[in-house]
Structure formats: structure tokens, C-alpha cells
Amino acid sequence: MKILVCIKQVPDMESKFKIAGDATWYDSGDLAWRMNEYDEYAVEQAVQLKSQVGDADLTVLCIGPQRVQETMKKALAMGCDRGVHIADDEPFKKDPFEIASIIAEFATDKKFDMIFTGMQSQDRGSAQVGILVAELLNIPSISTVVDFAFADGKVSAKRELEGGIKALVSCATPALVTCQLGMNTPRYPTLPNIMKAKRKELLSFPAADLLKVEGKQETAKVYFPEKKGGGLVLEGAAGDLADQLIQILKEKTAVLA
Amino acid sequence: MKALLVAEYRDGQLLASSYELVAFAQELGADSAMFLVGSDSALPQYDGTLHLADSGKYSEFNPAVHKQLLLDVIAKEQPEMVVFSHSSYGWDLAPRISLALGAAHASEVVEIVDGVPVVPVCNAKLRRQISAKTDQIVVTLQSGAFGLSSDPVGTPTVEKIDTDTAAQVEFGGYEEAEAGGVDLSKAEVIVSAGRGIGKPENLTIIEDLARALKGEYGASRPVVDSEWVDHSRQVGSTGQTVSPKLYVACGISGAIQHLAGMKKSEYVIAINTDKDAPIGEVADVLVVADLKEFVPALTAKLTA
Numbered sequence: 191m192k193i194l195v196c197i198k199q200v201p202d203m204e205s206k207f208k209i210a211g212d213a214t215w216y217d218s219g220d221l222a223w224r225m226n227e228y229d230e231y232a233v234e235q236a237v238q239l240k241s242q243v244g245d246a247d248l249t250v251l252c253i254g255p256q257r258v259q260e261t262m263k264k265a266l267a268m269g270c271d272r273g274v275h276i277a278d279d280e281p282f283k284k285d286p287f288e289i290a291s292i293i294a295e296f297a298t299d300k301k302f303d304m305i306f307t308g309m310q311s312q313d314r315g316s317a318q319v320g321i322l323v324a325e326l327l328n329i330p331s332i333s334t335v336v337d338f339a340f341a342d343g344k345v346s347a348k349r350e351l352e353g354g355i356k357a358l359v360s361c362a363t364p365a366l367v368t369c370q371l372g373m374n375t376p377r378y379p380t381l382p383n384i385m386k387a388k389r390k391e392l393l394s395f396p397a398a399d400l401l402k403v404e405g406k407q408e409t410a411k412v413y414f415p416e417k418k419g420g421g422l423v424l425e426g427a428a429g430d431l432a433d434q435l436i437q438i439l440k441e442k443t444a445v446l447a
Numbered sequence: 448m449k450a451l452l453v454a455e456y457r458d459g460q461l462l463a464s465s466y467e468l469v470a471f472a473q474e475l476g477a478d479s480a481m482f483l484v485g486s487d488s489a490l491p492q493y494d495g496t497l498h499l500a501d502s503g504k505y506s507e508f509n510p511a512v513h514k515q516l517l518l519d520v521i522a523k524e525q526p527e528m529v530v531f532s533h534s535s536y537g538w539d540l541a542p543r544i545s546l547a548l549g550a551a552h553a554s555e556v557v558e559i560v561d562g563v564p565v566v567p568v569c570n571a572k573l574r575r576q577i578s579a580k581t582d583q584i585v586v587t588l589q590s591g592a593f594g595l596s597s598d599p600v601g602t603p604t605v606e607k608i609d610t611d612t613a614a615q616v617e618f619g620g621y622e623e624a625e626a627g628g629v630d631l632s633k634a635e636v637i638v639s640a641g642r643g644i645g646k647p648e649n650l651t652i653i654e655d656l657a658r659a660l661k662g663e664y665g666a667s668r669p670v671v672d673s674e675w676v677d678h679s680r681q682v683g684s685t686g687q688t689v690s691p692k693l694y695v696a697c698g699i700s701g702a703i704q705h706l707a708g709m710k711k712s713e714y715v716i717a718i719n720t721d722k723d724a725p726i727g728e729v730a731d732v733l734v735v736a737d738l739k740e741f742v743p744a745l746t747a748k749l750t751a
């Protein structure tokens with residue numbers, strides 16, 4: 191069985207963001223980078239599927255600058271067999287259709303039986319790339335999956351809907367699923383597996399080799415939202431803050447009555 | 448301008464969120480028509496053309512078939528904009544449509560500024576304006592970002608639609624969210640734990656504060672996904688919707704899906720080390736502090 195998992199490298203969301211010079215993205219300096227949270231579930235599910243079927247080959251793919259190789263090494267240490275790094279210094283300038291087209295162009299003659307992506311990326315959050323890849327490859331896709339099973343060439347999945355209701359959906363492979371938070375428990379790479387990952391194949395080639403389409407949209411501007419809330423911000427020592435807050439609770443709410 | 452609104456239907460009911468699409472079209476001053484895979488027995492209150500396919504025949508979840516039904520209507524109506532909710536139905540179907548149309552696609556639109564859609568970036572810490580290079584555009588609307596100011600009225604002119612496209616996936620029905628556990632919807636005070644609690648052992652300081660305030664404790668999704676807290680205590684779009692007199696968010700960043708569950712709270716206090724956390728937008732008071740120090744200090748003073 192051939193499996194592909196697509197991951198994205200994103201900044202830690204607790205970072206202090208700055209706007210980049212041309213105001214079309216955030217400044218990439220001084221940020222801590224990690225694997226998109228949703229993609230950790232995708233990698234884990236792909237690794238579990240590989241161990242379930244035994245005879246499987248698992249590729250992890252990522253489009254981005256040189257630094258994404260660090261995140262790819264984590265996926266290799268989690269159990270992916272090989273990495274495909276599609277080098278692009280400014281992937282944020284490509285729209286979801288272009289990103290998906292690059293992935294689909296790579297995958298088109300490789301005959302992957304299963305493709306996993308995250309449901310969305312934490313920075314751009316378009317929730318488009320996975321489904322677009324499947325549509326471009328003309329294979330079925332199931333999005334927002336919290337439960338995945340594979341048997342007899344068939345995928346049985348639970349999609350999560352609003353309110354926590356689940357829809358039971360199945361389809362034949364080849365297929366693509368987009369992974370939602372809580373789908374499984376992503377493993378921590380062990381030290382021996384981190385060492386082993388260093389020796390795994392990690393191919394790298396330029397995105398331009400695979401890009402054959404033009405984008406449909408571009409970012410006009412990125413900016414900080416206006417602070418509408420205007421709530422009170424308290425800073426200081428914990429004990430003093432507690433006194434202040436109790437005073438506020440007494441004045442503004444009835445809960446301490 | 449003309450907008451085609453993709454309404455939603457679940458378990459035999461029209462979803463009320465469909466009216467957010469109507470509100471959006473009104474705000475834009477756009478002419479509209481509506482598309483629905485649903486049934487005659489639960490029609491939207493809407494003055495306009497409703498292109499209606501039978502969910503009994505085409506199922507409530509059937510992307511390839513719903514896609515074809517919708518593309519046929521788009522070909523007929525020629526809308527400049529196709530509008531979905533940013534929901535499990537909308538974010539699944541919308542990319543299939545934008546790709547087929549070769550159209551630009553903006554996800555989770557929160558407002559339109561000078562005709563340009565605005566979407567959140569990085570957990571809503573930033574905003575982004577997206578300009579389309581195509582004549583047609585597909586948008587999905589953030590839940591709750593648009594709303595009618597009064598009750599919906601009207602009777603649609605129904606046009607039945609059909610297709611013989613083959614399905615790619617099989618829909619096997621719904622599984623209800625686990626019942627039982629606590630009902631947070633009636634709690635007057637809720638103290639919620641977010642990922643900022645760091646480890647499950649720290650849950651006790653949240654429970655202690657909840658007890659001191661004579662309330663219940665809740666949690667954000669990562670805390671539930673890590674199985675530190677039962678799902679019945681999850682607050683948010685895939686958990687419970689609550690409206691307590693006081694909501695205390697401890698170590699919760701304020702993602703839109705969490706806010707969806709608690710923004711009707713009367714008074715909100717957030718405790719967060721990050722002064723820029725989006726929870727600050729809805730909090731009446733943001734205490735910038737490490738919850739591991741601040742919460743026990745507060746509990747001690749409340750119980751002294």
C-alpha cells in the first residue's frame with residue numbers, strides 16, 4: 191500500500207506576530223516553528239495505517255522553505271519512510287489552489303492508495319487544500335474526520351459535525367481524508383527513532399518544477415484587527431491581581447453575593 | 448450583483464444558520480437565489496427562488512452529487528458569488544465548487560470591506576483581505592459573523608432539481624454526541640481549563656476555583672481531546688453552548704470555535720499569559736498572569 195501525508199510548518203500561535211514589510215503576510219523572523227497541529231493527527235493516522243497493513247510505503251510531503259525540513263524530520267521520526275520537500279521560500283504567496291495543484295502534480299503518477307492531510311492549517315486556515323488535492327486527482331475525499339478505519343480496501347470514517355454529532359461515511363480507496371483534532375493520540379518520537387530518521391531519504395526539489403497553474407486570488411493586505419473589546423487588562427503580582435479581581439466581581443457581578 | 452446561497456439541512460431540519468447567508472446577501476445589497484438539498488416539508492422562510500433537491504433521494508451528505516446539483520444551478524443562475532456557511536457542510540463542498548468553476552475562494556469570511564472579503568489568520572490574531580483574480584468568487588462565512596436583525600419571513604418559489612451523477616461516498620447516518628455527564632447550559636458560573644493548564648494535574652486548581660465560586664468547571668477542546676476532562680464538559684461549537692452569569696477562561700486562547708460556545712456569557716474573565724490572546728476580544732477583564740500562580744491565589748482569597 192502506498193500512503194501520502196501532507197504536512198505544513200506553522201508558527202507557534204502564542205508568538206508575538208509582526209506584519210511583514212509588504213503587509214501581505216506575517217514577518218517570519220523570530221518565530222518558533224512547529225508542525226501544524228491538525229497534521230500531527232494526519233501523520234499519526236498514516237503511521238497507524240502503515241503498521242496495520244504491514245506492507246506499506248509512507249511518504250511525507252511538505253511545501254516550504256529550507257526550515258520545513260526540521261518539521262519533516264519529526265514526521266520521519268514518528269514513522270514516515272521518506273520525505274519529499276518541495277522547496278518554496280514564499281509558499282504563502284501561493285493560494286490554496288496552487289498549493290493543492292503542486293501536491294496533485296506530484297501525486298498524479300504515484301498511485302497512492304491513501305492520502306492524509308490536516309483539516310486546516312493553523313495560520314492560513316483555508317480548509318481547502320486537502321479536498322482540492324482529492325478533486326484534482328479525481329478520488330473521493332472525506333473531510334473533518336475524527337475516526338478512521340481501513341479494511342478490505344475500504345475506508346470507514348466518522349466526520350465531526352457541529353454540536354459534536356458525527357456522520358458515518360465510507361468510500362473505496364484510493365481516497366483522501368482530512369484530519370480533525372482529537373482523531374487519535376499523536377505519538378512522541380523516541381530518541382532511537384529520531385536517530386533513525388536522520389538516515390531516511392529526504393528528497394528536495396523546487397516547487398516551480400511542479401507548478402503548472404495560475405492562482406485565482408492574492409492577499410491584498412494583512413493587518414491586526416482593531417481592538418473592539420476594550421475590556422479591562424490587569425497586570426501585576428498575582429496576589430494584588432486577585433484582590434482587584436474580587437473587587438470587580440463584587441461590583442460587576444452577583445456571583446459573590 | 449447576484450449571490451447564490453447554499454442553505455443547509457440536517458436530520459430533516461433546515462439549519463437556522465442558513466439565514467446568516469440571507470443576512471450577508473442583504474448587507475451586500477445583492478440579489479439572491481437559494482440552493483438546498485432538503486425537503487418540501489421544511490422550507491426556508493425566504494422570498495426568492497429556491498432550487499430544491501430531495502435529500503431523501505440524494506442523501507444529506509453526498510459531496511459528488513451535491514456538487515453536480517449545485518453546478519447545474521450555478522450554470523443557470525450565473526451568480527458572481529456562491530455563498531456557504533463555514534461549517535462541516537460548507538467547508539467540504541465549497542472547494543469542490545470553486546475548483547470546478549475555476550473561481551477564487553475565500554474561507555471563513557468575517558466581513559466585506561470595499562467589496563473585498565476579510566478572513567482571520569493565525570487563530571484570529573491577524574486579518575487578511577483576499578482579492579479575487581476571477582469574476583466569480585466562492586465564499587464561506589464564519590459562523591455568527593452575519594445575522595438577520597429580525598425574524599426571517601417569506602415564501603420561496605420552489606424549483607425542483609435533479610441529477611443522475613453517481614455518488615463517491617456512502618453516508619451511513621448520524622451518531623449522536625455522547626449523552627450524560629454534566630449539563631453546563633444551566634450553570635451560573637463556569638470556570639474553564641484550556642491547554643494553558645499544561646498538564647492534567649493542574650486541573651485541580653481549576654476545579655478548586657469553580658468550587659469556590661459555587662460553579663461548574665468546563666474545558667476547551669485540547670483538554671478534552673487529551674482525555675483530561677470528559678467530552679460533556681467541552682465548551683464550543685462541537686461541545687456545549689453555555690450562557691452563565693460568569694465565565695472564567697483559564698489558559699484558553701479564544702479560538703472562534705471556543706467563543707461560539709461561550710460568547711453569550713454575561714461576564715467574562717480571562718486569565719492568560721499572552722496579552723494579545725484573542726480571548727481578550729470578548730473578555731470584560733483580561734488578567735495577564737500565569738494561571739498556576741494566579742488561580743490558586745484567587746481561590747485562597749475567595750475561601751479565606
Ligand SMILES: Cc1cc2nc3c(=O)[nH]c(=O)nc-3n(C[C@H](O)[C@H](O)[C@H](O)COP(=O)(O)OP(=O)(O)OC[C@H]3O[C@@H](n4cnc5c(N)ncnc54)[C@H](O)[C@@H]3O)c2cc1C
Nearest residue numbers: 641642643667668683684685686698699700704720721738
Ligand atoms: C471544526 C472545529 C471545531 C472545534 N470545536 C471546538 C470546541 O467545541 N471547543 C473548543 O474549545 N475548541 C474547538 N476547536 C479547536 C479550536 O480551534 C482551538 O484549537 C482550541 O479552542 C484551542 O484551545 P485552547 O485555547 O485551550 O488552546 P490554545 O489555543 O493552545 O491556547 C492556550 C492558551 O493558554 C495560554 N497559556 C499558556 N500557558 C499559560 C499559563 N501558564 N497561564 C495562563 N495562560 C497560559 C496561551 O497564551 C494560550 O492563549 C474546534 C476546531 C475545529 C476546526
Ligand SMILES: Nc1ncnc2c1ncn2[C@@H]1O[C@H](COP(=O)(O)O)[C@@H](O)[C@H]1O
Nearest residue numbers: 196253307308310311315316317318319
Ligand atoms: N505548504 C504545504 N505543504 C504541504 N501540505 C500543506 C501545505 N499547506 C497546506 N497543506 C495541507 O493542507 C491542509 C489544509 O491546509 P489549508 O487549506 O491551508 O487550511 C493542511 O493541514 C496540510 O495537510
